[in-house]
Amino acid sequence: MIALCDCITDDRKREVKEHGSFAFPVACYSNDRHTIPVPWHWHDELEMIIIEKGSALVRFSSEKYEVTEGNGCFINAGVLHAVEKTSDAFLQERCLVFHPRLIGGSIDSVFWQKYVLPVISDRSLPGVFLDKAISWQQKMIGHIRTAWEVCADEKEAYEMTARNELSLCIGILKQQQSVREKVLPEKILRQNERMKMMLKFIQQHFDETIAIRQIAASASVSESECMRCFRQTIGIAPIAYLKNYRLQCAAELLKNTDFPVAAVGGQCGFQEMSYFSRAFRQIYGCTPSQYRKKQMQF
Secondary structure, three states: OOOOOOOOOOOOEEOOOOOOOOOOOOEEEEEEOOOOOEEEEEOOOEEEEEEEEEEEEEOOOEEEEEOOOOOOOOOOOOOEEEEEEEEOOOOEEEEEEEHHHHOOOOOOOOOHHHHHHHHOOOOOOOEEOOOOOOHHHHHHHHHHHHHHHHHHHHHOOOHHHHHHHHHHHHHHHHHOOOOOOOOOHHHHHHHHHHHHHHHHHHHHHHOOOOOOHHHHHHHOHHHHHHHHHHHHOOOOHHHHHHHHHHHHHHHHHHHOOOOOOOHHHHHHHHHHHHHHHHHHHHHOOOOOHHHHHOOOOO
């Protein structure tokens, strides 16, 4: 079954949406230019992405990469990540999100201990950008595509095929660990944890007046360190991120409620409606009212 990936997070920016079911914890999603961007979030599941048409900017940890048609990305468990549009051109993204226990079984099994645990516990492996021009990465892309397609079709015994294809992906990643030399510096790991705390603070207080010093204090860092963390991890300043997050929340309210536009702006921290409308147009290419009308057509 195919779904649109609506990202619902708790106050730590951890995604709380259930992917699949407890019995079969995997879900496949299809996104396009209308459902992207996907805001910064993290979850306990592993994520596999393939861009079938167009391109998208995928960000995780302190890395970013424009994933083009036919290429993909692996995102490890517990890693902050986001997906952004590169343009308003046609975009088709296929995404698989699955819990490690799908292929690992019980924690005392050989599958968990030998293959799954070494991958999900590797702090130097936040993710991998997959290039179809590289042999082992092309194999992973093929396995991901097959797993996505069988989950979408739900034909006889599709669960076994999907589990097998995703197991092969983890096997490839485990094999590559022995030849991979890159080690993520402790500084980057510490920065990622600080980012989780600061994003949590913004999520909890986005409807209030927030200063940089408050965002910095939430992670017990200086204002300059706060600015550096945001710049290096997500590429923009804290206040710019706060504005974008407010606009994302406003877009969700416009799409899913019938609250007046002015009320939506106020609930999302915009005190001046003219500024709210101008900022919204800069991101979404239309006014809040026009956006609501467009969403009613989908």
